[in-house]
Amino acid sequence: MAEFEKANSIGEWFDQRLNVKAFTKVMMTEYWIPKNINFLWAMGALLVMLFKLLLITGIFLLMYYKPDVNLAFDSVNYTIMQEVGYGWLFRNIHGVGASVVFLIIYIHMFTAIYYGSYKKGREMIWLSGMLLFVLFSAEGFSGYMLPWGQMSYWAAYVITEIFGGIPFIGDELVVWIRGNFYVADATLTRFFMLHVLLIPIAIIGAIAFHFYTLRFPHVNNEEGEFFDYHAESKKYLAGDKAHSKVIAFWPDFLSKDIMVIALFMVFFFYLVFYNNGFAMDPVNFDKADSMKTPAHIYPEWYFLWSYEVLRGFFFEIGGISGKDLGLMAFGFAQGIFLVLPWLDRSPMVKPANQRPVFKYWFWLLMADLFVLTIFGKLPPTGINAWVGFFSSITFLGLFISLPFLSKIEAKMAGGK
Amino acid sequence: MFALYVGVAVAILLIVLNIVLSKISFPKEGRILAIIIVLVGYIYWGFEPFAHHEMHPHVEEASFAFDGKQDVAALEHEGKDATETKAFWASVLKTAEHKGDAVAGKTLFTANCTACHSMKSEGFAELMSDADAAASYGVTPPDLSLAGKIYDRNFLIAFIANPVKAMHIEHKYSAGGEKVFPMPASDSLQPQEIVSIVAYMVEAASKVPAPKVKEGASEFEISKAANKEVFETACGRCHAMGYAGIQARTPADAMSKYIGATPPDLSQYIRSRGDHYLHNFINDPQRKLHGTGMPRVGLNEKAQEQVVEYMTQVGDSKKDEREALGPKVLIYLAILALFSFLWKRKIWKDLH
Amino acid sequence: MINESRRGFMGKAFGAVAAVGAVASLVAMKKSWDPLPSVMAAGFTTVDMSKLTDNKLEIVKWQGKPIFLLRFGADMPPVEKRSVKVGQHYYAVMIGLCTHLGCIPAYRDTTKDFKCACHGGEFTAAGVQKFGPPPIPLHIPPFSIKDENTIVLGESGPEYQSLIASLSTDTNIA
Numbered sequence: 001m002a003e004f005e006k007a008n009s010i011g012e013w014f015d016q017r018l019n020v021k022a023f024t025k026v027m028m029t030e031y032w033i034p035k036n037i038n039f040l041w042a043m044g045a046l047l048v049m050l051f052k053l054l055l056i057t058g059i060f061l062l063m064y065y066k067p068d069v070n071l072a073f074d075s076v077n078y079t080i081m082q083e084v085g086y087g088w089l090f091r092n093i094h095g096v097g098a099s100v101v102f103l104i105i106y107i108h109m110f111t112a113i114y115y116g117s118y119k120k121g122r123e124m125i126w127l128s129g130m131l132l133f134v135l136f137s138a139e140g141f142s143g144y145m146l147p148w149g150q151m152s153y154w155a156a157y158v159i160t161e162i163f164g165g166i167p168f169i170g171d172e173l174v175v176w177i178r179g180n181f182y183v184a185d186a187t188l189t190r191f192f193m194l195h196v197l198l199i200p201i202a203i204i205g206a207i208a209f210h211f212y213t214l215r216f217p218h219v220n221n222e223e224g225e226f227f228d229y230h231a232e233s234k235k236y237l238a239g240d241k242a243h244s245k246v247i248a249f250w251p252d253f254l255s256k257d258i259m260v261i262a263l264f265m266v267f268f269f270y271l272v273f274y275n276n277g278f279a280m281d282p283v284n285f286d287k288a289d290s291m292k293t294p295a296h297i298y299p300e301w302y303f304l305w306s307y308e309v310l311r312g313f314f315f316e317i318g319g320i321s322g323k324d325l326g327l328m329a330f331g332f333a334q335g336i337f338l339v340l341p342w343l344d345r346s347p348m349v350k351p352a353n354q355r356p357v358f359k360y361w362f363w364l365l366m367a368d369l370f371v372l373t374i375f376g377k378l379p380p381t382g383i384n385a386w387v388g389f390f391s392s393i394t395f396l397g398l399f400i401s402l403p404f405l406s407k408i409e410a411k412m413a414g415g416k
Numbered sequence: 417m418f419a420l421y422v423g424v425a426v427a428i429l430l431i432v433l434n435i436v437l438s439k440i441s442f443p444k445e446g447r448i449l450a451i452i453i454v455l456v457g458y459i460y461w462g463f464e465p466f467a468h469h470e471m472h473p474h475v476e477e478a479s480f481a482f483d484g485k486q487d488v489a490a491l492e493h494e495g496k497d498a499t500e501t502k503a504f505w506a507s508v509l510k511t512a513e514h515k516g517d518a519v520a521g522k523t524l525f526t527a528n529c530t531a532c533h534s535m536k537s538e539g540f541a542e543l544m545s546d547a548d549a550a551a552s553y554g555v556t557p558p559d560l561s562l563a564g565k566i567y568d569r570n571f572l573i574a575f576i577a578n579p580v581k582a583m584h585i586e587h588k589y590s591a592g593g594e595k596v597f598p599m600p601a602s603d604s605l606q607p608q609e610i611v612s613i614v615a616y617m618v619e620a621a622s623k624v625p626a627p628k629v630k631e632g633a634s635e636f637e638i639s640k641a642a643n644k645e646v647f648e649t650a651c652g653r654c655h656a657m658g659y660a661g662i663q664a665r666t667p668a669d670a671m672s673k674y675i676g677a678t679p680p681d682l683s684q685y686i687r688s689r690g691d692h693y694l695h696n697f698i699n700d701p702q703r704k705l706h707g708t709g710m711p712r713v714g715l716n717e718k719a720q721e722q723v724v725e726y727m728t729q730v731g732d733s734k735k736d737e738r739e740a741l742g743p744k745v746l747i748y749l750a751i752l753a754l755f756s757f758l759w760k761r762k763i764w765k766d767l768h
Numbered sequence: 769m770i771n772e773s774r775r776g777f778m779g780k781a782f783g784a785v786a787a788v789g790a791v792a793s794l795v796a797m798k799k800s801w802d803p804l805p806s807v808m809a810a811g812f813t814t815v816d817m818s819k820l821t822d823n824k825l826e827i828v829k830w831q832g833k834p835i836f837l838l839r840f841g842a843d844m845p846p847v848e849k850r851s852v853k854v855g856q857h858y859y860a861v862m863i864g865l866c867t868h869l870g871c872i873p874a875y876r877d878t879t880k881d882f883k884c885a886c887h888g889g890e891f892t893a894a895g896v897q898k899f900g901p902p903p904i905p906l907h908i909p910p911f912s913i914k915d916e917n918t919i920v921l922g923e924s925g926p927e928y929q930s931l932i933a934s935l936s937t938d939t940n941i942a
Contacts, residue, residue, distance in 0.1 A: 035767060038445045077684055078659050081734065088734045089741070107452065158870065176798075180807050182832030190801065241766045251763050259760040262753040269749055273742035278464050285688035286680075290832045293871040296471050301463045314901065322903065367427065370455075374419045374462030378470050380901070383417055 028250035032233050034221035035247045041219065043108040045257035046264055048207070050101045057094040058196065060087075065146065067192035069185045072148035073287045092272045092280070098140055099279035100268060102302035105133060113340070114362060116349040117220035123341045124213040130338045132210060135203045137303070142195035144300065145188060149284030154297045156183045156191070162310070165327040182290055224349035296379060304376030305369050309333045311380050312392025329392055336399045343399065346406035348413060357409035361402060368394045419462050426458045478699035480717045482570035483509060486700065487584060504581050508574040511607035516615025524613050528605070529560070532598075537561035537624045550670035553598040555653065562649045564614070564621035566722075571714030572614045576602055583711035584702050636729070636736070643726035646719050651682065654710075659683035660730045675709040686724070686731035694724050812922035814914075817854050825875035827864060830921040834864035834872055835909055836882075838893060844880065847894035850905070852927065855916030862895040862906040882906075908932075 007013035014020045033041075064084055066075040080087040109129065112118055118126035141159065145152045160177050164170040179186030218229060227245055236244040247253055271279075278301065283294050299307050309332075313325035336343075348355050352362040371391045378384045430451055437447045479486060484505025491498040525535075534542040536559055542549070549556045563572065574582035578601040580589045589597045602610070627641040648662065654671055656664045658681045664671060672678045685694065696703065698720055701710040715723065728735060813830040815837065820826055822841035827834045838860040840846060846858040853859075864872050866884040873882035873891060881898070882891040890899035895906035912925020 038448060040448065074658075077687075082659070088738060092738075103456065154870075161870065175803060176801055179801060179803055180832070181803070181811060184807075184832060186804065186807065242768060247767055252767060255756075255760040255763040259753070259756040262749070262756040266746060266749045266753055269742075269745050273738060273745065278460065282688050282690060285684040287684075291827070291829065291834050291872065297871075298467075301459075304463060366455075367423070370423060370459055370462070371420065373459055374423075374466070377463045377467040378419075385901075387417070387420065 029248050030233065030237075031249035032229050032236075032246040033219050033249055033253045034225075034227075035245055036221040036223060036225070037219070038222060039256070039260050040107065040111040041253075042257040042260035043104055043111060045254065046261050047101065047104050047108060049261045049265075050097055050104060050268075051203070051207070053093055054097045054101065055200070057090040057097065058200075060090045061094055062196055067146070067189050069148060069188055069288070072146060072188065076147045077285065089272070092276050096268070096272045096276050096279045098143060099300065099302070100271065101136065102140065102300075105136060106302070109133065109337075110366070112220075114352045115220055115222065116224055116344075116351070116355075118341045119344065119349050120226075120347070121217040122220065125210070125217065126341055127338065128206060128210040128213045132203065132206050133337075135199055135206055139195060139199045139203065140300065140302070142191040142199065145191045146195060147284055148188065148288045149281075150286040150288055150292075150294050151281050151284040151297075153183055153288035153290065154294060155299055156187065158297060159299075160187075162327065162330070165324065220349070222351065224351065226349075298377045301373065301377070304374075305372040306330060306333045308372040308376030308388050309392045309395060311376070312388040314380065314385055314389065329396060332396060332399075343402040344406045345403050346409040346413070348409065355409060356412055357405050361398065361405055364394075365398050368398065419466055422461070422466075423458065426454060430454055475696060475703050478695050478720075480568060480699070480720075482568045482574065482714065484574075486703070490703070501581065504578060505574070507607075508570060508577060511573050511577070511610055512570055514608050514611045516608075516611035516613075516618075518612070518615040518619040520609075521612035521614070521616025521619075524605075524609050525616050528602070528613070532557045533560050535560045535620060538620050546665045547667050547670070550666045550674075554674040555598065555671070556666040557598070558649065558653055560617060560620075561624055562621050562645065564617035564619065565624070566621075566646050566650060566716065566719035567714045568716040569614060569618070571712075571716075572617065573610055575714065576605065576610050576613060582714065584700060585709075585711045587702075587707060588709065640726065640729045643722040643729065646722040647726040650713055650715055650719065650723055654679045656681045657683055657727075657730060677709060679710070682727060682731075684731050686727040691724050691728065694727065695720065698723065812920055814918060814920050816917060817857075817859065817919060818917040820857075820859070823877050823880065825877075828921070830909060833909075835921060836860060836862045836864040836875070836895070836906070838875070840893070844893060847892075847896070849931065850894045850896070850908070852911070852913075852919075852931070854913055854919060860894050861908060861911055861919070861921075863909050864906070866902055867897070867904045867906060868900070868902045 004016050007016055011020070061080060064075060064079050064087065066072055076091070080091055082088070084090075112126065112129070141155075145156045160174055160183065163177060164174045166173060175181055177187075178184065179190060225245075229246060232245045236246055236248070241247075281300075283296075286294075298304065310326045310330040313322045313329060315322045317325060344358070346355065346358065348358075352359045368391050371387065372395065375384055375387050375391065380388055433450060433454070434447065437450065476486065484501060488498045488502050488505070491501060526540075529535075530540045531543075532553065534540050534557075536542075538561070542559070544552070546556045567575075571582060579599045580586055580597050580601070585597075589595050605613075626638075627645050629638050629641050633641075644660070644662075647657070651657075652662055653665045654675070656662060660683070664679065666674070668678050689697070693704065697705070698713065698715060700712045701708050702712070811831055813828060813835070815828055815835075817837070817839075820837060820839040822839050823844070824839070826837040828837060829835070840851065840858040840860070844858075846853070847860075850860065851858040852861050866873050866889050868884065868889050871884050873884040873889065875882055875893075880893045882893075882895070884890070884900070884902070889897065889902040891897050891902065891906055895908075897903070897905055908928070908931065909921050910924040911919050911921050911928050912923040913919050913927055
């Protein structure tokens with residue numbers, strides 16, 4: 001071990017041992033972010049903030065929650081909501097946060113799609129982001145079960161039932177996942193474990209990894225411009241901040257992120273106090289009853305689009321039952337976003353509105369997802385079933401046609 | 417389909433908005449924000465208000481007239497014969513024109529009602545325990561101490577004349593049907609006698625003192641105690657309210673035999689149904705849930721409000737705390753946002 | 769050189785032994801999620817059929833699912849391949865979950881059919897879909913007939929097996 005000289009300050013003492021100064025430079029003051037960005041680039045920091053809120057409120061809920069089919073409902077709706085000091089606040093933040101986090105995830109995700117931030121060296125950013133989406137979905141689903149209301153129960157029932165469609169092992173798999181023939185105590189306790197331990201650990205790891213993937217390809221910018229970070233950062237360090245194309249992660253980038261977070265929190269807490277019904281479904285204030293189905297069963301809003309793809313196929317086509325077709329389409333919808341970087345074969349990294357073909361594709365996809373989401377909640381009868389069918393077909397068609405459309409776009413650009 | 421038309425309108429709105437905003441060289445970030453707000457607003461409208469509207473068709477608002485008009489309209493809507501119901505309510509309204517005599521009413525009450533009903537405030541005690549009463553009648557009969565205060569006068573008149581019609585449960589106790597409602601229709605009582613009994617019940621109820629609360633009780637506790645009394649009389653014979661420690665007076669197995677299902681515990685009904693639904697439902701359950709075993713109980717407007725308020729005080733007891741804290745948190749966050757803006761502006765001054 | 773390849777071999781050998789341990793522990797983890805013996809044992813429900821009356825639906829709970837038991841009256845002809853004869857009477861024995869999305873249909877004794885409140889599906893008294901979205905008839909749970917008044921749900925008796933065998937030859941009623 002090298003000889004340590006006596007430190008003259010606390011800062012120096014830590015620096016000797018942890019190399020704090022160099023670490024701060026690498027992670028904060030000399031971590032370069034492009035300047036040409038807008039507030040959509042603050043969604044990542046906003047997601048970190050929401051995750052922190054969920055983690056902290058979750059810890060407080062955990063102290064009174066009881067994972068037992070006989071106790072869970074009352075431990076939430078009586079003990080936490082009515083007895084624990086500010087328990088209702090923690091639960092409202094947790095419930096609304098879980099819903100709003102998906103809104104921001106979707107904005108974050110479609111910002112990436114719009115600006116082409118998944119291409120040319122940024123594939124790992126996209127993949128790790130999609131991994132986080134999958135983990136958050138699992139976290140949302142497992143958490144929704146815990147209050148043990150009617151929607152908790154029947155959402156768990158319907159979603160675990162989906163695995164029954166897998167050939168050969170389906171029926172055994174469903175029983176294995178539930179730990180019983182139906183959604184029961186064993187199901188609740190294992191999903192409780194997933195929700196409070198395994199998935200959060202995986203999410204924290206995946207967030208760290210997602211940050212790491214940004215490091216080498218750098219964050220994209222509003223015009224998809226590639227420039228020399230080394231030269232631009234030199235300009236910045238020389239004091240010419242105004243003409244440099246980069247800004248420092250700290251304090252430049254984060255000061256704007258924090259402003260966006262603070263503004264968003266006003267809206268977020270408005271929802272927490274005054275408009276939380278969208279995140280805490282009234283039906284879930286009826287205790288779970290395996291012998292009584294609610295009149296309408298629907299997932300939380302952020303799963304509606306893929307639920308509608310599952311339901312969209314309601315009749316037999318070519319000898320394959322509607323149920324199996326729906327299941328295949330559902331599997332397709334879950335996986336297809338993951339491989340987007342390889343479906344888009346146009347080399348352009350530009351905002352969608354500057355890409356001659358992709359802009360139509362992008363807005364059509366958006367429109368289709370809106371239709372799927374809204375019709376995913378409506379009863380699938382009459383005309384609604386057909387809207388669901390055609391919008392599901394459109395969804396599949398969009399992704400199947402993307403490689404060809406983007407190839408055409410690449411040709412139009414003429415190898416520029 | 418309506419949602420699709422709105423979607424098209426939203427798309428057109430966005431295109432126009434985008435063109436207009438870029439024409440007036442509105443800041444680009446503001447334009448992006450405007451687009452996101454419109455899109456999020458559309459999707460929220462679609463999966464919340466619109467979806468609820470589609471899933472829960474509108475029904476007529478609660479009415480406290482108790483004149484049978486809605487019953488007749490419902491029958492006519494279904495294409496059924498409404499003449500009998502029409503005639504019944506016409507006679508009820510005619511009876512209601514008589515002026516009751518509370519003194520005569522007391523005698524009639526003693527002769528006709530106390531064999532089954534108690535009225536503890538006037539010294540008519542219960543003749544048997546709740547469980548025994550449930551075993552002999554099917555359901556524990558109500559104590560009538562508060563009846564004159566919480567039930568509508570027209571309803572009480574209709575009820576004494578024909579309980580099944582008044583409660584709107586003919587589908588369960590059809591004339592000549594297998595099941596017979598425990599309280600018989602009073603064919604022998606004259607209209608004048610009926611209104612006198614009602615007059616006596618009103619007078620007796622007016623003498624019931626407010627429920628006792630401990631010294632120095634808060635306004636919340638005083639109103640909660642008064643509401644609880646109404647809830648227990650109006651709902652507590654069949655329904656439990658676990659979060660308030662209230663058990664249904666009729667034992668659950670008797671209840672399930674009587675009505676075909678165990679009535680739900682109402683602790684969280686203010687959250688699962690909401691006060692608008694509850695007001696409509698209690699006023700006439702058949703309207704919201706056709707075929708339900710729950711009868712119309714005939715609460716007047718004030719009593720019904722007290723019942724719903726009690727359900728809020730028990731099921732959403734932190735409502736006042738939430739509403740008091742909300743503005744403070746939002747004002748604090750607005751100040752925080754202002755400071756974050758000032759700080760950001762200072763830092764970014766050098767960057768442009 | 770010898771040293772190098774020997775090191776390579778030993779590395780692979782270590783990896784292989786470690787993999788055996790990893791797979792073995794995965795088996796243990798998989799087993800921990802299997803239904804417990806008490807859950808498996810509770811998978812049977814004995815029903816006394818003598819309590820049933822004509823045209824009145826009884827619902828019993830089997831493996832957390834509602835099971836419809838309906839005794840057919842003299843005016844209700846038994847349905848081939850679906851009706852179960854126990855003692856003197858024919859019965860419908862079915863899992864009471866709509867084959868559309870798993871809601872519990874209600875029995876209407878006047879029209880002698882089932883109606884699902886969720887999406888309007890209708891089934892005959894024997895559980896065959898006749899209107900709306902349900903794709904197939906109500907499922908029949910495994911059962912075995914013990915005597916003229918008793919059946920056990922969850923056991924696969926000869927009557928159940930012959931019923932299933934006759935069903936599988938007809939793809940429309942699966």
